Amino acid sequence: MKKTTVLDMFFNPQAVAVIGASRTPGKLGYALVHNIVQHGYQGAVYPINPAADQILGLTCYPDILAVPGPVDLAVVAVPARHVPAVLVECGEKGVKGAVIISAGFRETGHVGRQREREIVEIGRRYGMRLIGPNCLGVIDTLSSLNASLAVGMPRRGTIAFLSQSGALCTAVLDMALAEEVGFSHFVSLGNKADADEIAFIEAWRDDPHTRVIMAYLEGIEDGAGFMRVAQQVSRDKPILCIKAGITSAGSRAVSLHTGMLAGSELAYEAAFRQSGVIRARSIQDLFDYAIAFARQPPLRGDRIAIITNAGGPGIMATDACEQAGFQLASFAPRTEQALRQALPTASSVLNPVDLLGDAPAGRYRSALEAVLRDPNVAGTLVILTPQVTTQIEESARVIGELARQSDRPILSCFMGRERVGPGIRLLNRYEVPNYPVPERAVAALAAMMHHRRWRERPPLELETFDLDGDRLRQALAGARAEGRTVLTDVETGHILEACGIRTPRTFLAGDAEMAAYLAREIGFPVAVKVASPEILHRTDVGAVCLNLTTPEEVSQAFALITYRAQQYMAEAEIWGCLVQEMVPAGKELVIGMIRDPRFGPLLTLNWSGAYRELCSVPAFRLAPFGRREAGEMIAEMGIYPLLQGVRGERPADLEAVVETLLRLSQLALDYPEIAEFSLDPLVVFEEGQGVVGIDMRLVLS
Numbered sequence: 001m002k003k004t005t006v007l008d009m010f011f012n013p014q015a016v017a018v019i020g021a022s023r024t025p026g027k028l029g030y031a032l033v034h035n036i037v038q039h040g041y042q043g044a045v046y047p048i049n050p051a052a053d054q055i056l057g058l059t060c061y062p063d064i065l066a067v068p069g070p071v072d073l074a075v076v077a078v079p080a081r082h083v084p085a086v087l088v089e090c091g092e093k094g095v096k097g098a099v100i101i102s103a104g105f106r107e108t109g110h111v112g113r114q115r116e117r118e119i120v121e122i123g124r125r126y127g128m129r130l131i132g133p134n135c136l137g138v139i140d141t142l143s144s145l146n147a148s149l150a151v152g153m154p155r156r157g158t159i160a161f162l163s164q165s166g167a168l169c170t171a172v173l174d175m176a177l178a179e180e181v182g183f184s185h186f187v188s189l190g191n192k193a194d195a196d197e198i199a200f201i202e203a204w205r206d207d208p209h210t211r212v213i214m215a216y217l218e219g220i221e222d223g224a225g226f227m228r229v230a231q232q233v234s235r236d237k238p239i240l241c242i243k244a245g246i247t248s249a250g251s252r253a254v255s256l257h258t259g260m261l262a263g264s265e266l267a268y269e270a271a272f273r274q275s276g277v278i279r280a281r282s283i284q285d286l287f288d289y290a291i292a293f294a295r296q297p298p299l300r301g302d303r304i305a306i307i308t309n310a311g312g313p314g315i316m317a318t319d320a321c322e323q324a325g326f327q328l329a330s331f332a333p334r335t336e337q338a339l340r341q342a343l344p345t346a347s348s349v350l351n352p353v354d355l356l357g358d359a360p361a362g363r364y365r366s367a368l369e370a371v372l373r374d375p376n377v378a379g380t381l382v383i384l385t386p387q388v389t390t391q392i393e394e395s396a397r398v399i400g401e402l403a404r405q406s407d408r409p410i411l412s413c414f415m416g417r418e419r420v421g422p423g424i425r426l427l428n429r430y431e432v433p434n435y436p437v438p439e440r441a442v443a444a445l446a447a448m449m450h451h452r453r454w455r456e457r458p459p460l461e462l463e464t465f466d467l468d469g470d471r472l473r474q475a476l477a478g479a480r481a482e483g484r485t486v487l488t489d490v491e492t493g494h495i496l497e498a499c500g501i502r503t504p505r506t507f508l509a510g511d512a513e514m515a516a517y518l519a520r521e522i523g524f525p526v527a528v529k530v531a532s533p534e535i536l537h538r539t540d541v542g543a544v545c546l547n548l549t550t551p552e553e554v555s556q557a558f559a560l561i562t563y564r565a566q567q568y569m570a571e572a573e574i575w576g577c578l579v580q581e582m583v584p585a586g587k588e589l590v591i592g593m594i595r596d597p598r599f600g601p602l603l604t605l606n607w608s609g610a611y612r613e614l615c616s617v618p619a620f621r622l623a624p625f626g627r628r629e630a631g632e633m634i635a636e637m638g639i640y641p642l643l644q645g646v647r648g649e650r651p652a653d654l655e656a657v658v659e660t661l662l663r664l665s666q667l668a669l670d671y672p673e674i675a676e677f678s679l680d681p682l683v684v685f686e687e688g689q690g691v692v693g694i695d696m697r698l699v700l701s
Helices: 028-038 080-093 110-126 167-180 195-204 223-233 248-258 267-275 283-295 311-323 332-344 361-372 392-405 421-429 440-458 468-482 489-498 510-522 549-567 610-614 626-637 654-671
Strands: 015-019 042-049 073-076 097-100 129-131 136-142 146-147 153-165 183-190 212-217 237-241 305-308 379-384 410-414 508-511 524-529 544-548 576-581 585-598 600-607 621-623 674-684 691-692 696-700
Touching: 015 028, 015 146, 028 042, 028 146, 073 080, 073 654, 080 097, 080 110, 097 267, 129 361, 129 626, 153 167, 153 195, 153 283, 167 183, 167 283, 183 195, 183 489, 195 223, 212 283, 237 267, 237 283, 248 440, 267 600, 267 621, 283 440, 305 311, 305 361, 311 379, 311 440, 332 361, 361 392, 379 392, 379 440, 379 585, 392 410, 392 421, 392 674, 410 421, 410 440, 468 489, 468 696, 489 508, 489 696, 508 510, 510 524, 510 576, 524 549, 544 549, 585 654, 600 654, 621 626, 626 654, 654 674, 654 691
Parallel strands: 015 042, 015 073, 073 097, 097 129, 153 183, 153 212, 212 237, 305 379, 379 410
Antiparallel strands: 136 146, 136 183, 508 576, 524 544, 524 576, 585 600, 585 674, 600 621, 674 691, 674 696
């Protein structure tokens, strides 16, 4: 029995009113009533139009308050300026949910944004949930409700789909009809003024009719809420997502389409990764992955078997498996023996199993039965090319029958189009996903592997540290009091120390004489660096002098550095120079943070200095994250083995890097007024020797 959810009024209403219904074919109001009626919805349908008596044989009412019975769902298709008044009447009628087809809201500018805020307030006042505005509508195959502008009704299935693009919904629906893909629910989100992807993903978690959730999203308003819900739901059901607007031009298009800022691509990439969301790069990928999850058992391992009647496609599949991180399964001796007994001498009984070009359906059956009995095989890809003696439909039937009995996924690759068409249609009836080329089949298996690994991953474990809150607040308040958003180097040194991160002794000198005095206090050798909020890369302008050993060298360095800085950027504010204790050599990294408006602190880890120029492969995570995730960031960096120790070098202190990442992650979370920072470099010493943070740039919002 279907579990009731907070959004059940959209999927299983007992009565639906169409406000803005029309008698004229071709009008939106006519299409909405027609779609609801023609696809077998069994509840009451009430067209609302003060100028009509009947529409499609249904009694028409002047307004929703005139409807004699209760109404669970209202579908609104009137001009935007009338929507607020219509929603007030819906609220007074006791309507539980409204789907607002009408456009003319946030996507149109200031007036539209005000109108959208107004309808949200009305919905909250009456406890009425809203979908849209500026949307296509909803479809529920279980209740046979098509309250949308889509043409056609999808087959009943186990895929729930939500989209910010209504037009994309129609395209996906058309593809689904052609490829015989079934859905449980279909939702066009539009502007997401109220009910959004978070609400639907959460509602579908316990829906027994939904096995996989797929989504097209242009932006996410509540990044933290999305991650929290997705982390929970994705452990039960795969969530597949396309995120549009990843380029600057795409981001502008998103803003014009739904009035939503697209956000940082890196933040979305990190959010999906940390939430177990499987990202698709195209609609085709989305379909490929979804039908594998919807039609086949879960993938429980990484060892794949390939059965083929052609050597070339078998090699292509083998290459794709290795590139995707799979291993070809090594067959047990009894499997090889069974294959030798069943197949011609010229066949290959190793993996991939080559049945030869003349393979009939019986040869496919013998090979597949033997492979499916092998405990080393987690999943199987069956390839068929249409050759003269190939029994296409018979082979498809064999694969389908065995797939129904298997507790491990079987994917097929019937290559070609015209001749293999009847076999593909038969595979669809057996719920066996078919792909036209091996690479797409392996990509679908890789998505299944990704989900398995996410489900096996231990829950996130967070740590907290005793940061020196008084010292942190004092450093931040000092900048605020002076009207600065950029902290001085001395202040950022205090920030690092308050976070428990070791720093070299550093002082700010306003003139050359003070610089020489401070150098004697620190002890030689020292470094001298320009102190300026505008000059970000000191070495690029020659504003750093290292290993100075006398007061005279320090005085000369001060004069030279300030001169170079003024020549480089005449308008720059020069605070003076830093005099800093020299730190022994080590591996140099950079840890940065920028606050994404949707997801919060996004931390990055990369090499500093020359290594960054040679191999820049930064790692990203959204805060908060745990010790395991911080360790993964280190491993994802380019030329990571340099930190593990090469050519006799001792390993770097990776645990100290992990702890530094965690402490800075907590800093970013605890102090939302910090807009960004960059610790560059973080010098990492040998294992057990810790780290030292040299320079930090910190900017307040």
